[in-house]
Amino acid sequence: IFNFVLESLAIILFSLLIVVLLQKIIITLLNNFNCNISIDCGNLLSGIIGSILSCFFVMVGFIINKNSKKIDNQLVLRNMFSEKLRWEVHRTLETGDVSYWYKQSEEDIPKKFLENNEIISDIFQNKTWLESRAYKYHFEPALIDYMGVFEIAYKMIKKHELSWSNFKMSYLYRIESLLKNPIVNKELFGNDEAYWKCFFSLIKKLK
Numbered sequence: 001i002f003n004f005v006l007e008s009l010a011i012i013l014f015s016l017l018i019v020v021l022l023q024k025i026i027i028t029l030l031n032n033f034n035c036n037i038s039i040d041c042g043n044l045l046s047g048i049i050g051s052i053l054s055c056f057f058v059m060v061g062f063i064i065n066k067n068s069k070k071i072d073n074q075l076v077l078r079n080m081f082s083e084k085l086r087w088e089v090h091r092t093l094e095t096g097d098v099s100y101w102y103k104q105s106e107e108d109i110p111k112k113f114l115e116n117n118e119i120i121s122d123i124f125q126n127k128t129w130l131e132s133r134a135y136k137y138h139f140e141p142a143l144i145d146y147m148g149v150f151e152i153a154y155k156m157i158k159k160h161e162l163s164w165s166n167f168k169m170s171y172l173y174r175i176e177s178l179l180k181n182p183i184v185n186k187e188l189f190g191n192d193e194a195y196w197k198c199f200f201s202l203i204k205k206l207k
Contacts (some may be wrong), residue, residue, distance in 0.1 A: 025131065070163045073156055077167070080149050081174075089146040092139065093177050093184075096123045101134040124183050143183070152200035154205075168206070175206065 080086070088100050100111040110128055123129050153171070156162035178184045188196055 003030065013168070017083050019046045069161065070166070073162045074166055074170075077149070077153055077156070079168075080152070081171075086141045086146045089139070089142050090174060090177075092111075093181055098123055098129060098134065098139065102132070103137040104138045105132070105134040107132060124181055130183075140183075144187070147178065147184070147199060148185070150178075150202055151196070154202040157202075157205075172206065175202070179203070184207065 033183070082091070092100065093100055099109055113123065113126075113129070129135055153162060153167060157164050157167060160176075188199065193200055
């Protein structure tokens with residue numbers, strides 16, 4: 001808000017300066033050419049031009065401020081996604097590595113999840129994982145929170161507070177990763193559609 005006030009004051013002062021200069025230029029030209037138009041008409045003409053310019057600069061100021069706000073919101077969203085648990089959710093969805101969540105729950109990770117020191121590829125359909133404390137009390141709540149950030153992003157986009165093109169460029173791959181995951185699909189389609197209304201709206205917008 002403070003930056004917006006400063007920008008607005010700067011625009012107003014600049015506009016006033018333009019008006020004063022226009023008045024002097026027009027009056028000087030009228031005098032030089034011995035024009036029959038009165039000085040009052042010259043002042044009126046310069047005032048009209050100045051007002052038009054003032055409106056133009058104010059509009060430009062609003063556009064600049066709006067674009068600046070969108071950039072700020074993009075950074076805010078980036079910080080939200082980089083929060084520790086949300087980053088671990090993203091990493092788990094991408095790699096299938098659930099070791100972090102077992103550490104959080106203080107459970108021993110089952111040996112069958114480790115083959116040649118790699119997490120098995122079908123972890124998201126594994127009954128042992130889905131019934132573990134690591135999943136129920138740590139991963140699943142964090143996943144819902146992570147998906148909720150996309151709903152916040154959609155609301156910001158809908159209010160024109162966030163650039164759709166920038167969001168799509170930065171986070172489309174994350175949404176695609178979510179939609180490929182059986183756990184996410186169960187969460188989305190296993191609940192009433194109204195529960196994830198904004199998320200579904202975001203998906204539709206991508207089509």
